[in-house]
Each structure stands twice: as structure tokens, then as C-alpha cells.
Amino acid sequence: MANSAQAAPSAAIQGLHLFGVTLIGATPQNLHKLVLTVGFILVAWLLTKLLRGALHLLIGSRTGTRVQFWAKQGVSLILAAMVLIGILSIWFDNPAQLATVLGMVGAGVAFALQRVITAVAGYFVILRGRTFNVGDRIVMGGVRGDVIDLSFMQTRIMEMGQSLKEQADAPSMWIRSRQFTGRIVTVTNDKVFDEPVYNYTRDFPYIWDEMNLPIKYGDDQARAEDILLAATRRHALTRDRTDEAEIDRLKSLFGIDIGDVDPRVYWRLTDNWLELTVRFLVPDHGIRVIKDAISRDVLAGLGEAKIGIASGTYAIVEVPPIRIEGAPPASATA
Numbered sequence: 001m002a003n004s005a006q007a008a009p010s011a012a013i014q015g016l017h018l019f020g021v022t023l024i025g026a027t028p029q030n031l032h033k034l035v036l037t038v039g040f041i042l043v044a045w046l047l048t049k050l051l052r053g054a055l056h057l058l059i060g061s062r063t064g065t066r067v068q069f070w071a072k073q074g075v076s077l078i079l080a081a082m083v084l085i086g087i088l089s090i091w092f093d094n095p096a097q098l099a100t101v102l103g104m105v106g107a108g109v110a111f112a113l114q115r116v117i118t119a120v121a122g123y124f125v126i127l128r129g130r131t132f133n134v135g136d137r138i139v140m141g142g143v144r145g146d147v148i149d150l151s152f153m154q155t156r157i158m159e160m161g162q163s164l165k166e167q168a169d170a171p172s173m174w175i176r177s178r179q180f181t182g183r184i185v186t187v188t189n190d191k192v193f194d195e196p197v198y199n200y201t202r203d204f205p206y207i208w209d210e211m212n213l214p215i216k217y218g219d220d221q222a223r224a225e226d227i228l229l230a231a232t233r234r235h236a237l238t239r240d241r242t243d244e245a246e247i248d249r250l251k252s253l254f255g256i257d258i259g260d261v262d263p264r265v266y267w268r269l270t271d272n273w274l275e276l277t278v279r280f281l282v283p284d285h286g287i288r289v290i291k292d293a294i295s296r297d298v299l300a301g302l303g304e305a306k307i308g309i310a311s312g313t314y315a316i317v318e319v320p321p322i323r324i325e326g327a328p329p330a331s332a333t334a
Helices: 002-012 028-059 066-091 095-112 114-128 221-235 244-254 287-304
Strands: 016-018 021-023 137-140 143-150 154-160 180-188 206-215 264-269 274-283
Touching (some): 028 066, 143 180, 274 287
Antiparallel strands (some): 137 143, 143 154, 206 274
């Protein structure tokens, strides 16, 4: 009986023998599971290719569209769930054993991969909260630009420059307007928990901008305002050139009345000049072209009206030397 009891454990351990050492995990059963796992992953990979090819035929080559974005995310989520469930089904046929292993692995993974888990959680927050889509212009993790890709861990952004009033914000840019710099920046998704995400195009595809024009107090200020306002109305968006449905949708969703979208000029008194600030509505892209056209028309109009642009002037005053009573002249000391 003792011999049979000792033979039973030795018979159960049928691992691979290497240099006289029995590798317990290298059993024919585990090798069979490993082959099934590799085969299952290959099938899932081929299925991913087929589904994405079918989506490409149905949707077309409109890269960056919202339909393609959500279709790609849906395929990724479904196949990731299938692979996870399939691998667990292959390696664990006992639910109690699976629960024990998952508890031990989960504790270790949660400690070692905190940032990774947070990044994956950020991915689901972005999707569930509709924080942004591919093609949206955002500021995330200190990076400004257009979203070109979103994965489980990272967001890729086509970086853009900064306007003059944003130059003090980090990071500094060499392009002084909201145009692409040519760099693609990768930002981890966990930034949604640490910093606010600014979206230029989330529910309203327009943004407000403004331009400042200093005018001398002695010039025709009303004429300068007319020139500035006429140039802005020619190139910026007005009520007639704005999608009324977008404005109504913003009001119905959030109860926000954006007011009059037509350009308007505001006056501000300073110590040196009258500052005219025109506020106008523009699309989320192509702002620099619009402001360039406005600047050219304003400059031409001011030239015809003989109105000059004010600038800071400084008077250099020579201070006479201070002579101390009883001190010898400067020539004597020399």
C-alpha cells in the first residue's frame, strides 16, 4: 500500500525532464493548451483583419470620420473581450481555481501596473463620457492639436501651434498660430484624471476669436470702427453664414444662449490710445487665414482714411549731473 501511495504522486508529475530536473509546468496537457491559445489568438487576429476590411468596404476611405472611429473602437473592444474569455476558458476549467488565480494575479498587477491600469480606465472614460472623438481639436496633457488615433493606452495628437495670447502657456511653440507643427504627440489616456481636457469642437464646431487695434485719440475713431467691422463681416462668420441648427442644438442641450454671432467692436480707454477689440465667430479650423484677410482689409481701409495705428512712444531725457556741495569738479578729479 505504501508503494502504491508513493507511486501515485510520481505518476501525477509527468513533466519534462531537463538535466535530471522535472519541469512540473511543462506537461503534455499544458503544451496542448498552449497550442490552442496560439491558434485562438491567430484566429482572432485574422478575424480582426476581416472585420476591418469589411468596415473599410462599407464605410469607405474616409479616414478620421466619427463613423470609422466608433466602428474601429467597437471591433477592438469585442475582439479583446473574445480573446480574454477564450484564453481563460482554455487554461481554467475550474471556476474556483480561476477565482483564486485571478485574485492573486489581480493584486500583483494592480500594484505593478498602476499607471497602465489607469490609462486603460481613462480609455473607457473617454469613450463613455464622449470626451472627444477622432478629428476633434483638443488640449490634453498640455498638448494642443487634432486627435488622429485613440487606443486602449494612448491618444495620438497632431500638434498645432499657439496664438499670441497663448504663448505663455506650456509647452512653448515656434509657430505663432493654430496651425500644425508637423509633430505627432502621444499622450497616455490617464491624463484625463489629472488635468482638464479642452475640446474646441465637442458640440459646437465654431470658436470665438478677437483682434485688437490701437487708434490715436485724435483720429476718426468711428471711421476706424466701421473699417474694422466691415472687414470682419466680410471674412468671419455672421448669422447668415452660420448653421442655425448648430446654435439651436447647443441651446437645447445645455440651455446656453450664445447671443448675437455677428461681429461686434468693443472700446477700451488706455493711457496712450483707444483700443478697439473686434469679437467674431470662426470655424474651428482655418482661423489664421481668416485673420490674415481681415488684417489686410483693415490696413488698406485705414490707409485710405488716413488713420494711423497708435504705437508706444518713449522720450529719452538727459539728466544733468548732480553736483555735491564742496566736492571738486569732475574735470579736477580726472
